[in-house]
Amino acid sequence: MEIATLKVSRSPITNKEYALPITHDDRQGIDNFLSLHPGKKVVVVQGLGFVGSVMGLVVANALTEEYAVIGIDLPSVSSYWKICSINEGVFPVIASDPKIDIYYKNALTKKNYYATYDPYAFSKANVVVVDINLDVKKKSSVNKDLEDYNVDLTPFKKAIESIGQNCKKDVLVLVETTVPPGTSQKIVRPILEESLQKRSLPINELKVGHSYERVMPGPKYIDSIQNFYRVFAGTDDKSTKAVESFLRTVIKTDEYPLTQLGNTNATEMAKVLENSFRAMNIAFMVEWSRFAEEAGVDIYEVVNAIRMRPTHKNIMLPGLGVGGYCLTKDPLLASWARMNLFGSEEKLQQSEKGVHINDKMPLYAFEYLQSQYKGLLEGKKVLLLGVSYLNDVGDTRYTPVESFYEQLESEGCEITLHDPHVLYWEEKDLWVSQDLNELMKEEYDFIIITTGHKNYRNNQQLIDQLLAKKPLFIYDTIGVFTNDEIKLLAKKHVMKVIGRGDL
C-alpha cells in the first residue's frame, strides 16, 4: 500500500503512529475551530516544543481574556504527532506539574486549543507568539576544541516569513524564542515588513516585540510561565504597548510585575546574559573542583560555607556537566550576535570559553573515573543513575550524560540506565528503566550517579541495597550522598565523589 511508504511521526507518549499529511491544507479544520469561538481574539503559538505547547495551554487559560488558541508546528516526523495529540485530547508533554493536567482538561472542556500545520492559521491571528527553536551547531566533538560553531538563522527566518506571508497587517508578533541580540529589530521586523509590502499591505500597523520566557520543565512548569517575572520590549511604542497588554492577560502581573526595557536588543541580551552568567559560574567551579581534589578538600563544605554570604549565594557546586537547551548555546548566540549583527571584531571570549569548559566536563568526569579505577573498563557492568540533564525533570536535551555514556560505551562497558523521569532517551534511541529496586537485584562493577534526582538523595533503601552488594566502585558525580552515607558506603565499596579530595 502506498501509505506504508510514507513517513510516520510516532508519539513517545501513546506510541501511536501518524502518517505525515500529503497536503498541507487545514483550512477546514481551522475554520471549524474558529467557528466555535466567534468574537474571541485569536492567538497563534508557533512551535509546539517544551515552551510553545505549554505557552499555548497558558494562553488558553488566560487570566483576564478568553482566547481561541491555535498551536502550529511543522508536519515533520518529530513534530506532527504533537499536532495530532493535542487535537486528540492527549497533551504532548509529560510533566510532574499537576497544573498541566488541570489546564489541559479545562482547555478540552472549553475546546479553545487547536493545533495545526497550516500557515493559514496566521491569517486569523491577532497575536502570534513565536516559540520555535533557534539552534547553534557546534562543529566539533567534545574531545576537540569547539571554538568552531555556527548559527544558521535560515529555519528561523523561514518561520518568520511564513507569518509574514499570511498575517494581518496589524498583527502583534511576540518573539519568545531565545535569539541573538538584535534579532527582533534587525531580522524579524524587516522580514515581516517586506512580506507585508509584497502583499501591498501597509507596515505602520505591524507590531513586533520580544519577551523571553523563563520556562522550567518540571513540577512548576505552568508557574514558570504564569507566575514569574517577565521582561519585555517592543520595536516601537505601539508594539511595546501591545506586548504589555497581551502579557497582562496571561501573567499574574500584580504579583510578578512586568519589567519593560528600553528596546528589544536589551530584552534579547538579558536572556542570553542570564544564561551566560549561569554557564560561566558553572565553568568557574570546574578548575576549583580539581584543585579541591588535589588539596584533599571537600569542595561541597567549602561552597556551602561561602554561600552563607548573601553576596555569594549563587556560587555553584560541581557536577557531571551542563545540559539543556539554554546554557549550552546561549552564550554562543550572544557572541555570534556581537560579531555578526553589531559588527564587533571581538567575540564574547569569556562566555564562549565558559561553554567550552562546560562541554568538556563529562569527559573530565570520565577521565577522573579512569584515573581512580585504573583497571580495564572493557566488559564492565555499569549502572548509570540518571539520564536527564536536570534534577527531577525528564528532559534529555543536550544532557551531559550523553557524552559520558559514549565514553563508557567506547571502552566496551555494558551499561544499564535508570531514570525515574525518562522512559525513552530520544537522542540515543534507548529505553530507560524506572524500576530501581529491580535493577538493584543485579550486580554491577560500577554504579554511577549521573543526575541529582531526589530519588537518589536521602534514600535509605538505596543505601541499604548498595551495602548489600558485593564490593564495587561507586562514583557520585553530583554529590547526592551525605557525609554519613559516604562513610558507610566507603567501608565496603570504593567511593569517589567529584570535587572531594578527602575521601
Add this chain to the structure above:
Amino acid sequence: MEIATLKVSRSPITNKEYALPITHDDRQGIDNFLSLHPGKKVVVVQGLGFVGSVMGLVVANALTEEYAVIGIDLPSVSSYWKICSINEGVFPVIASDPKIDIYYKNALTKKNYYATYDPYAFSKANVVVVDINLDVKKKSSVNKDLEDYNVDLTPFKKAIESIGQNCKKDVLVLVETTVPPGTSQKIVRPILEESLQKRSLPINELKVGHSYERVMPGPKYIDSIQNFYRVFAGTDDKSTKAVESFLRTVIKTDEYPLTQLGNTNATEMAKVLENSFRAMNIAFMVEWSRFAEEAGVDIYEVVNAIRMRPTHKNIMLPGLGVGGYCLTKDPLLASWARMNLFGSEEKLQQSEKGVHINDKMPLYAFEYLQSQYKGLLEGKKVLLLGVSYLNDVGDTRYTPVESFYEQLESEGCEITLHDPHVLYWEEKDLWVSQDLNELMKEEYDFIIITTGHKNYRNNQQLIDQLLAKKPLFIYDTIGVFTNDEIKLLAKKHVMKVIGRGDL
C-alpha cells in the same frame, strides 16, 4: 643632631612624626602593661593594618573573656607610628563606624590594648592572631600581559619564625591572613615546630589553626568581625578545639554560628575561592558592558531585570575597575598554591584570567573616554570624583582610580581630586579635597565619577551645580546617575556612562 638623620614614621592622622627606635627592646613596656592584668589570658595580634588593629580592638572588647591584648608590628617607616599612636590614645584607623570609637575608648579605660614592636611579646601569649600581609607582586604594568606574577613568602615566613623563636610550647597560633591554600599545614606549622625543637621544647602541645576574616573597612567595620559568619579549622583536633574556644569569646556565635571545615586547606581555599568568585563575576561583565555599548543597550536596566531571579542575584554591574587588597590578588594566591604547594601542572586559568581582565578595566575606561571625546586631552582640566576603590570607604589600596589617573596624567591633563573619605592618597602621595562645593566653583573640561560614593548619588545640589556649568564632558564610570539625571545633564553636557550605549 644625630636624631635628625634617623628615619621617621609619620602618622597621616595627627601628622606627628616618630623617630624609629634605635634598639628593639620593649620588655619593660610589655612587662609594665601585663602587670596591670594579672591572671588574664594574653592575646598578641601580629600586624596592625586594616585587619589587625581592629581585630585587636575586638579582642580587647571580647564578649565572654577579659584579655590583655598586645598588638605587634615592625618598627618601620610605614608601621611604627601605629604602635606609638595606639599607646598614645589615638586609634590608627579612620573609619565611619562609630563602634570603633566606642570600643577604643573602652579599651583605653580598661588599659587592655598595648602595642609594641618587640617579639618578646610572643613569649607572653596564650594566643597569637596572625594578621600580617601576604602580597602578590605583579611583575608587569597594566598595559601589558600580567600573567607574570610572583608570590614571595619570605616576609610571611620570617614573621612566623619570629613567633616560633619566642612563643610558649602550648600557644595557639591562629592565622587570619589570606594565604595560599596549604600554608597553615605546609608552612606555618612546620616552621613553628622546627623553632620549638631548636629551643628544645616539645611540639605536641602546639596549636595552629586558620580562620579567615571577612573585614570590610567602612561603616560596619567592627560588625564585619564580631557579628559575621566565620569559617575555621585546625591543623589537628587539639588546634581545632582551641580555635573554636577562642572565636567563641570574641564573635557573637549564637547569631552567627561558626562553620568548621575538614582541614585548614579547606578554610584557606574558601577565602580565596570567595574572592575569586567575586573577581571573576566582575571580569565576566566587562565584555558584556562593551557589547551593551555596541548594541545601544543600557546594561544597568538589563542587570537589574536579571537580578529579580534569586538564582541570579549576584550578577555584577560594570564599573571603573577592581581594587582593594583581596580581589586583586587572591585568585593568584590560589593558582600559585595549586602549582607550588600541591604540585599541579595546571594553574587556575580562569581565575587568573579574571584578575587579568579586571586589571585592564581602568585602561578600557580611559580608552572609552578617548574614543568618545576624540579631541586632544593635553592641558584639559579634569575633576575626578572618588579616589578610594570602594563606595563610602576611605581605602585606596590598589584602587583602580590609580591607573586611570596615571593615564590622564600621561596625556598631560590637569587633575583635581575629590573624595569625602580620603584626605591623603598615600600610594600617589597626593592630598585630596573633601570640599565638593568649593571645587564646583571652578570650571572643568571633564568631570569623571570614579568611585560610587553616596555623596554623588541622588545629590540634587551636585546636579544643579553641574547644570550651572559651561558645557563640559561628564563621564560616569560607575553608574551613579539616575536616568532622569542623565537626561537633564545630557541637555547641556556631553554625557557618557560605561555600559550604556543608549545615551
